Amino acid sequence: MSATSSYGALSSYRPEFEKPLMTLEQEIESLEDRLAGNANGDAAAGESETIRTQIADLKTEHRAKMEEIYSNLGAWEIVSQVARHPKRPQSTDYLRRVCSDFCQLHGDRHYGDDAAILTGFARIGSEKVMIVAHRKGRDTNERQWCNFGCAHPEGYRKALKNMKLAEKFGLPIVSLVDTKGAYPGIGAEERGQAEAIAVNLREMSRLKTPIVSVIIGEGGSGGALGIAVADQVGMLQFAWYSVISPEGCAAILWKQATPTTNSAAADALHLTATENLKLGIIDEIIPEPIGGAHRDHEQASETLQKWLVQTIQGLKRQRIEALMAKRYDRLRKIGSYSED
Template sequence: MQTFLDFEKPIAELEGKIEELRHLSDDGDINIAEEVGRLQTKVDRLLRSTYEKLTPAQKVQVARHPNRPHFSDYVDALIEDFTPLAGDRAFAEDRAIVGGMGRFRGRSVMLIGHEKGADTESRVRHNFGMAKPEGYRKAIRLMNLADRFNLPVVTFVDTAGAYPGVASEERGQAEAIARSVEVCLGLKTPIISIVIGEGGSGGAIAIAVADRVLMLEHAVYSVISPEGCAQILWKNAAQAAEAAAALRLTASDLKQLGVIDSVITEPMGGAHRFPEAAITRVGNAVEQALDGLRSLDGGALKARRREKFLDMGQKGLG
């Protein structure tokens, strides 16, 4: 069942009429097929005009859409022989971050990603994709394993942020995130990161310090959520739309700023409408990125990656 966002109401109304017509019999007074075709043309035109001029706040809504493909969907569609690896070998298993080895289009890779879950039960089980320290320590363990066996690392970012509970702070949330960033910078094997939905704060960057950072067209990536920013700056979360515009969190903005390397175009109407097509586009982009890094040895990869993020910091200061 399609879930419509508030700015999609005109589209929802037209698609509702199409569904009604498809359940009617052709009584001769109206050509059902012709009318459906006419309305579908209007839907397509309206979808295009709506999605070509989304505001940053609307992009946030699309990035959070419950029907967008999640990490598990990408694994099911793109990966053969996926073997999940659990636990941080120190405290516990954190299901907000899922990882394991598999084969991607003929090559062995290590996969790590935030998993939000697809229904109430799975969302609770995966803690809505918000990892605790043991989740990042699991990611560290898997990245080190990949480095040892010279496996490329592919990460999928989709989180509102690291889990902010008291227990997380007691177990060293900030240290775990910082160590994960450090390990990303030190890998001598290629690392590709894709922001597929929300890229929130340190919880996102912990697994996104990569040779190539890719981002879906309607995903968002920011140091803080628009609601959190609005609450801090204006003491009013209702000004989240204004904050979203100021944060420069869209893929086009971040490409212009040099924070990400490339934008993956989504099917018209967003990845939530056409998940299979979106997943295929992500797969093609990951394959191209991995091919581009194949000729570099470990030392060169590590040096280039470190310079990339150091230069980003210098540009920010300038």
């Protein structure tokens, strides 16, 4: 997607840090309007060539400026304005582009069918897989139906039921994580929210099939970890992954969640992809299109698909016993530290 082709689509919401780009975008659009309105005379042809050169120069400047801005974002800017961008691709967007032959599986066979967790058989390239993903929803009605991606216990039990089905048929599991956290309501607690997540951690560490997990947007607390125990964990460049959201951390430590405390919490939590890679929580950062995945869903999906296929094929070449041992060890190391 070219720089200008996305301007209209993104005009309803622009991150605060993108304001320096808007002047360049307006100049490009103005020149493109002039170019479109030019007649086909000799004089107009010469002017058109000049305009095309100006547009090309401005696009180059725009791209360089965008790269500079996005390479210097703070942790809170990544969380609040990129990972939560309203047009950022969600699991359903990736499934449409990355997967084929998706066959959804419903219900946990205990209580109900939690819409916040989406599971089913699918193909990614030539690979047959089991998909487990958080689903946030796009419009108001869908978000309420999906509970904004905050899963209930029945969601985690549905995920585990189908992951065990994948183990039975020898299918790799692919989980797409995108949640602020598990739903903390009274009903969820009464139905065993903590127990459901804990059982998932235990059982996923034992599954005799390759597991790949990708944090595609938000990776909040146990709600994320409940489907993210994996042999290989990838993280999109502008996603976040942490024990708690910055707002939750700020509310606990400073008794208030303001832009200042949220920013301080985001920095302290080391929740960006770069920090998670340094800490050994993830294995690889999956690059996003320049300006974030929200600017180009197709390119973001293509990159994710290639990474998933390569990763799955690499894991399938390893002995399952070795994978399970390494998976268990990496789970045990999360949160460990040493005092110098």
